[in-house]
Amino acid sequence: MIKNCFDRPIFILSAPRSGSTLLYEVLSKNSHLLSIGGESHAIIESTPGLNIAARNFESNALGAKDATPKVADTLYKKFRQNLKSSKGNLIDVNISDRIRFLEKTPKNSLRIEFLNHIFPDALFIYLVRDPKDNISSIMQAWRSNRFITYPRLPGWNGDWSLLLPNNWNRLIGEPLQNIAAFQWCEANDSIIKSLSQLPNERWSIVKYEDLISHTSTTLKAICQFCQIPFDEQLEFACSKPLPHSQYTLSVPKKDKWLSNYTEIESIWKNIQPSLKNINTQLKSANKKLLSDEWQEQPVLSTHSENKKASVSYNNISRNMSCPCGSNKRFKHCHGQLN
Numbered sequence: 001m002i003k004n005c006f007d008r009p010i011f012i013l014s015a016p017r018s019g020s021t022l023l024y025e026v027l028s029k030n031s032h033l034l035s036i037g038g039e040s041h042a043i044i045e046s047t048p049g050l051n052i053a054a055r056n057f058e059s060n061a062l063g064a065k066d067a068t069p070k071v072a073d074t075l076y077k078k079f080r081q082n083l084k085s086s087k088g089n090l091i092d093v094n095i096s097d098r099i100r101f102l103e104k105t106p107k108n109s110l111r112i113e114f115l116n117h118i119f120p121d122a123l124f125i126y127l128v129r130d131p132k133d134n135i136s137s138i139m140q141a142w143r144s145n146r147f148i149t150y151p152r153l154p155g156w157n158g159d160w161s162l163l164l165p166n167n168w169n170r171l172i173g174e175p176l177q178n179i180a181a182f183q184w185c186e187a188n189d190s191i192i193k194s195l196s197q198l199p200n201e202r203w204s205i206v207k208y209e210d211l212i213s214h215t216s217t218t219l220k221a222i223c224q225f226c227q228i229p230f231d232e233q234l235e236f237a238c239s240k241p242l243p244h245s246q247y248t249l250s251v252p253k254k255d256k257w258l259s260n261y262t263e264i265e266s267i268w269k270n271i272q273p274s275l276k277n278i279n280t281q282l283k284s285a286n287k288k289l290l291s292d293e294w295q296e297q298p299v300l301s302t303h304s305e306n307k308k309a310s311v312s313y314n315n316i317s318r319n320m321s322c323p324c325g326s327n328k329r330f331k332h333c334h335g336q337l338n
Contacts, residue, residue: 012104014127015187016162017137019208021245024104039105059166061110067117109187112194129208136257138180177263185274
C-alpha cells in the first residue's frame with residue numbers, strides 16, 4: 001500500500017461558477033500549500049472504477065463504497081506525482097513527507113463522503129455565492145460552450161456543461177434556467193447534507209462576496225481554520241485587487257445577473273429550500289445571510305433607454321455577443337426579435 005503523505009488536505013467545495021477558481025488561485029499562492037496547479041478531473045476520472053463512462057454517465061457522484069484501498073492507493077500516487085509549489089514548479093515529494101495539499105473542483109460537491117474515506121483528516125472550505133449571480137453565471141457558462149464536460153452526452157440532446165448530478169435526464173427539454181438552478185441546488189444540497197455528518201471543526205463556510213470585499217480578512221480566517229500561516233506571498237496577493245480567475249467569461253460588475261432577470265425570476269421560488277439551508281449554515285457561523293427577497297427590476301433611465309435604442313443590430317452574426325450588452329449570443333437575444 002502506498003503511504004498517504006497528505007496531512008489534512010484542504011478541499012474547496014462549491015456549486016459551479018461560485019468563485020472557487022478565484023479562491024483556489026489566490027490561496028494556492030501560500031508557500032505552505034502544494035497543489036496540482038488546477039482541477040483534478042483527469043486524475044479522478046481516469047482512475048479505474050471512477051470513470052463516468054464506465055458508470056453509465058449516471059452522475060459525478062462518488063460515495064464511500066467507491067473509496068476502495070486500490071482506488072485510494074492510485075489517487076495518493078497520482079496526486080503525489082503531480083504536486084506543484086506555490087510558484088508552479090513540480091515538486092518531488094517523498095512518501096515519508098507530510099505535506100499540506102489544496103484541491104478544488106465543483107464536482108467534489110457530490111463526492112464528500114468519498115473524499116472523507118480517502119482522506120479521513122481532510123478539511124473542507126464551503127464557498128457560497130448569491131444565487132442570482134451564481135445561477136446567472138452558470139447560464140452564461142452554458143451559452144459560451146467553454147465549459148462542456150461531456151460532449152454529446154448519451155441520453156441528452158447535445159453537449160452537457162459543468163456538473164452532472166443524479167437525475168440529470170429529468171431536465172431534457174427544460175429551459176436553460178431550470179438546468180442552471182438544478183445544478184446550483186444539487187451541489188449546495190449535497191454539500192450541506194454531507195458536511196452535516198462531519199465534526200464542525202473539519203469544515204468552514206465562506207461567502208464569495210466576503211472574499212471580494214474583505215479579501216485579507218477572509219483569507220486570514222481561512223488560513224487560521226486550515227492551521228497554516230498567512231505568509232508573505234499571500235499577504236502580497238491581498239495587497240492589490242484580486243485578478244480575474246482564468247475562467248472568467250466577462251468583466252464582473254454589480255447586478256450583472258439582471259441580463260437574465262426574467263429567467264431567474266421564473267426559478268426563484270424553486271430554489272428557496274436550498275437557499276434556506278445555506279442561510280442556516282451562515283447563521284450558525286455568525287455570517288451575514290444571503291438575501292432571499294426578490295429584487296424588482298430597476299427602471300432604465302432615459303439616458304440608458306436612448307443608448308440602447310441607438311445600438312445597431314445590423315450585420316451581426318447569430319453567434320456573436322449581442323451588442324445590447326446582455327452577454328447573450330445575438331441569436332438568443334435581439335436576434336430573436338429580428
